[in-house]
Amino acid sequence: MAKVIEKAQQEKEALISGSEAIAVACKLADVDVITAYPIRPYDTVMQYVAKLVANGELDCEYIVAESEHSQFEIVKHASAVGARVFCGSSGVGWMYAFEALTVTPALRIPMVAMVGNRALDDPGAFGVEHNDALAVRDLGWQLVWVDSAQEALDTALIAYRVAEDRRVFLPCAIACDGAFLTHSQSMVKIPPQEWVNAFLPPYNRGDLQLHPDNPITIAPQVNEDWLMELRKHNDEAMKRSRDVVIPEAYRDFERIFNRSYGNPFFEEYQTADADVVLVGMGTLSMPVKVAIRQMRKEGKKVGFVRLRWFRPFPAEQLAKTLSRFGAIGVIDRDFSFGAPYVSGVVATEIRAALYPVDKRPPLLDFISGLGGREVTVPDVRRMSDMLFAARAGTPQPLTTWVGVRE
Amino acid sequence: MGRLFAVEIVYRGIFQKNLAKNISRGIVLAAKHDGKIGISFGRYGDSPERNGIPAKSFAIIATDEETLQEGMAKYEPKETDISISVDDTLCKGVESWAWYGLQPINRLLKPGGTLIVTTMQDADTIIGMAHRKDFPYQLALLRGIPSFSGLWVYKDDHTDVRILGAIAKVLPELLSLNAVELAIKEEWHDDLKVKSARKSFERVEMRVVGPSEGNPETPYSFELPKWQEMREGVTIPGIPAGKAMTDPQTQQAGGFRPDRNPTFKKFSTRTMRPVVDFDTCVKCTLCWLQCPDSCFDVTPDALYDANMEACCGCGICEAVCPVEHCITMVNETAFADNASQWEAWRKDKTGYQTWLQDKITHLPPREHGFRIRGQYAEEIKDLVKVGVVDTGDEKISEQVVTDPHESGAG
Numbered sequence: 079m080a081k082v083i084e085k086a087q088q089e090k091e092a093l094i095s096g097s098e099a100i101a102v103a104c105k106l107a108d109v110d111v112i113t114a115y116p117i118r119p120y121d122t123v124m125q126y127v128a129k130l131v132a133n134g135e136l137d138c139e140y141i142v143a144e145s146e147h148s149q150f151e152i153v154k155h156a157s158a159v160g161a162r163v164f165c166g167s168s169g170v171g172w173m174y175a176f177e178a179l180t181v182t183p184a185l186r187i188p189m190v191a192m193v194g195n196r197a198l199d200d201p202g203a204f205g206v207e208h209n210d211a212l213a214v215r216d217l218g219w220q221l222v223w224v225d226s227a228q229e230a231l232d233t234a235l236i237a238y239r240v241a242e243d244r245r246v247f248l249p250c251a252i253a254c255d256g257a258f259l260t261h262s263q264s265m266v267k268i269p270p271q272e273w274v275n276a277f278l279p280p281y282n283r284g285d286l287q288l289h290p291d292n293p294i295t296i297a298p299q300v301n302e303d304w305l306m307e308l309r310k311h312n313d314e315a316m317k318r319s320r321d322v323v324i325p326e327a328y329r330d331f332e333r334i335f336n337r338s339y340g341n342p343f344f345e346e347y348q349t350a351d352a353d354v355v356l357v358g359m360g361t362l363s364m365p366v367k368v369a370i371r372q373m374r375k376e377g378k379k380v381g382f383v384r385l386r387w388f389r390p391f392p393a394e395q396l397a398k399t400l401s402r403f404g405a406i407g408v409i410d411r412d413f414s415f416g417a418p419y420v421s422g423v424v425a426t427e428i429r430a431a432l433y434p435v436d437k438r439p440p441l442l443d444f445i446s447g448l449g450g451r452e453v454t455v456p457d458v459r460r461m462s463d464m465l466f467a468a469r470a471g472t473p474q475p476l477t478t479w480v481g482v483r484e
Numbered sequence: 485m486g487r488l489f490a491v492e493i494v495y496r497g498i499f500q501k502n503l504a505k506n507i508s509r510g511i512v513l514a515a516k517h518d519g520k521i522g523i524s525f526g527r528y529g530d531s532p533e534r535n536g537i538p539a540k541s542f543a544i545i546a547t548d549e550e551t552l553q554e555g556m557a558k559y560e561p562k563e564t565d566i567s568i569s570v571d572d573t574l575c576k577g578v579e580s581w582a583w584y585g586l587q588p589i590n591r592l593l594k595p596g597g598t599l600i601v602t603t604m605q606d607a608d609t610i611i612g613m614a615h616r617k618d619f620p621y622q623l624a625l626l627r628g629i630p631s632f633s634g635l636w637v638y639k640d641d642h643t644d645v646r647i648l649g650a651i652a653k654v655l656p657e658l659l660s661l662n663a664v665e666l667a668i669k670e671e672w673h674d675d676l677k678v679k680s681a682r683k684s685f686e687r688v689e690m691r692v693v694g695p696s697e698g699n700p701e702t703p704y705s706f707e708l709p710k711w712q713e714m715r716e717g718v719t720i721p722g723i724p725a726g727k728a729m730t731d732p733q734t735q736q737a738g739g740f741r742p743d744r745n746p747t748f749k750k751f752s753t754r755t756m757r758p759v760v761d762f763d764t765c766v767k768c769t770l771c772w773l774q775c776p777d778s779c780f781d782v783t784p785d786a787l788y789d790a791n792m793e794a795c796c797g798c799g800i801c802e803a804v805c806p807v808e809h810c811i812t813m814v815n816e817t818a819f820a821d822n823a824s825q826w827e828a829w830r831k832d833k834t835g836y837q838t839w840l841q842d843k844i845t846h847l848p849p850r851e852h853g854f855r856i857r858g859q860y861a862e863e864i865k866d867l868v869k870v871g872v873v874d875t876g877d878e879k880i881s882e883q884v885v886t887d888p889h890e891s892g893a894g
């Protein structure tokens with residue numbers, strides 16, 4: 079396999095958005111069936127895919143459905159007969175597809191979808207919040223957040239590799255922050271087709287393929303005697319994804335594409351000597367990293383952990399890493415009204431992950447950047463100050479809304 | 485701990501859902517008058533019901549709250565003091581749509597428990613249908629034709645209260661006749677129903693069934709698979725296509741018998757079965773085409789043999805057959821096995837004709853459900869006339885024939 083990385087095959091660079099990068103990944107993965115229904119910011123992917131198809135660069139069935147529900151149902155069925163599929167949506171569009179989203183992991187459909195993160199209505203708003211993608215967190219969807227167009231492209235290829243692995247066969251949603259990622263263009267390395275072919279084997283549904291030569295019934299009605307075993311299948315598949323298949327895929331990706339993401343599950347930034355650490359998902363990494371550099375000049379040792387994979391959740395690894403610090407600050411670009419300590423989703427999960435660990439540093443949650451509001455450098459500095467205070471033993475509120483006018 | 489009683493009502497899905505509910509509710513309401521408490525519920529896993537598919541309702545009664553919780557801590561009772569079969573054909577066994585194999589009608593009965601059956605058949609016929617048990621149990625027969633109606637209509641032929649009266653007779657520790665009468669008055673405000681309950685208390689026929697009596701067959705069963713053994717992705721393998729049949733006389737192979745589901749047979753849904761006159765069949769293929777469950781095996785001589793392991797007794801084949809009396813639906817109580825009619829006919833055509841004529845005159849006749857307003861009045865008039873039904877209470881027969889409920893219904 080290493081042979082494929084030859085000098086003649088060079089990566090090309092292109093100035094493209096995160097959405098365009100995902101469309102390019104669809105082309106490289108030679109996706110068979112793509113369905114679409116417009117909703118901002120996901121619709122940008124749809125436009126780029128349409129362009130690729132129209133230009134003859136991507137040979138696929140491109141179906142514009144009459145709603146998100148149909149959009150996801152169509153690819154679900156296409157995947158069941160053995161097609162590699164792509165789909166996606168945003169905000170309440172994703173929620174409108176909820177029934178289809180629910181049955182997709184249950185049927186072990188390795189759909190890859192892009193969620194252009196968008197605030198849920200009402201009010202109608204286009205900016206990023208993570209609640210749309212997070213809504214499927216209990217259902218068997220794999221969820222991964224990216225923070226650059228390059229990572230979007232690479233992760234889309236990895237997502238196909240992981241989802242379509244027979245040991246997993248679970249859908250994967252790539253969450254891309256609306257605007258910050260979907261609507262801004264940056265230089266992206268586009269790998270040659272040969273590398274992708276070496277990395278991503280064809281989709282083989284095997285004994286689960288709906289085909290006249292493999293007569294099966296899918297999705298019958300069952301009663302209490304049958305259901306729990308089927309749930310157990312998905313539990314095991316998710317564990318295999320986390321323990322074996324995702325690490326394997328990143329190792330192969332690094333070998334073939336010569337680009338490393340380090341720990342597949344989360345990125346660590348300036349954590350080696352950090353006293354306190356911030357944790358978040360998606361493009362808020364930019365202001366956080368800038369603020370950290372500023373603060374370090376002042377002698378404040380702040381680190382950052384950017385969580386990529388929310389499902390499967392890397393609980394043991396993350397807990398081990400985070401317990402090293404004097405205080406943990408989670409930035410939630412989401413809400414979970416009435417949740418424990420009125421925290422956001424990510425903070426609540428991290429608290430749960432830390433429970434079995436002996437050393438549990440203080441954990442503060444910051445609800446911030448809702449509806450696409452900028453998470454500013456001063457916001458991040460204020461959060462960090464609270465973390466240092468907590469580390470010094472001064473009690474702090476467990477959850478603080480940062481950036482809300484008051 | 486006080487005393488715990490469990491009663492199951494085995495019934496035909498949809499057709500008898502309201503009847504079963506009335507009985508299980510009636511048990512709880514009556515037990516209250518004897519100072520006991522209880523709950524009434526349908527087997528949730530049997531729902532959504534299908535027409536005629538066997539289903540269950542339960543009543544759990546206890547002498548005190550904590551004992552009742554012992555009963556409520558289970559999904560359904562693991563053993564019963566009384567099992568009630570409100571359709572005698574259910575005595576051949578019960579298979580839920582949700583695949584648990586064929587369960588004997590008396591499976592849950594405790595030693596010394598009672599199986600109550602509403603039937604026009606004699607005790608020997610019923611005992612022959614029910615599977616053998618290792619220990620003696622009591623059989624109680626209540627005369628009557630199966631009370632079938634629908635989800636939205638109820639045939640108030642007093643079967644509900646007659647069962648309550650019978651319970652008071654077979655297990656007075658559970659319900660006294662007085663408690664039953666009080667509950668009926670309270671729930672139905674109908675003195676005639678009280679009388680019906682009392683009559684059945686007096687007339688229920690009882691006998692002990694010994695371990696050597698009953699159907700000796702081992703009912704079809706299977707182990708529920710472990711999660712590691714189940715297919716992933718909520719998939720079920722298709723049934724293989726099937727193969728040719730063999731003529732028992734000539735050993736010649738031909739025709740086609742489709743393979744069938746090995747874990748769900750469905751025949752316990754049947755209350756009637758088609759009997760085919762192969763001598764008058766014109767091989768038009770309509771029965772084979774129209775059968776919703778692909779029950780017909782195509783024989784080497786191009787006839788159509790309804791496979792009795794698969795047939796759910798819907799009656800469509802009888803309805804579509806263009807030849808008069810070529811397919812006749814016959815009450816399931818007339819048959820002791822699921823053997824092939826065509827094989828019997830191939831072996832002895834004259835003998836088969838005699839058998840067939842005997843079967844198609846079998847009474848009482850049956851049909852599905854309760855379709856038209858006034859149907860019950862017509863039905864009972866005819867049945868009383870031919871002496872098939874004798875409720876033992878002339879007033880009931882009179883009342884039903886003149887049908888005060890219907891005229892009052894507007």
Ligand code: SF4
Nearest residue numbers: 775795796798799801
């Ligand atoms: S009654 Fe006739 S049509 Fe109905 S299932 Fe049986 S064989 Fe088929």
Ligand code: SF4
Nearest residue numbers: 765766768769771805
């Ligand atoms: S419908 Fe009647 S006549 Fe036609 S093939 Fe069937 S049994 Fe024969």
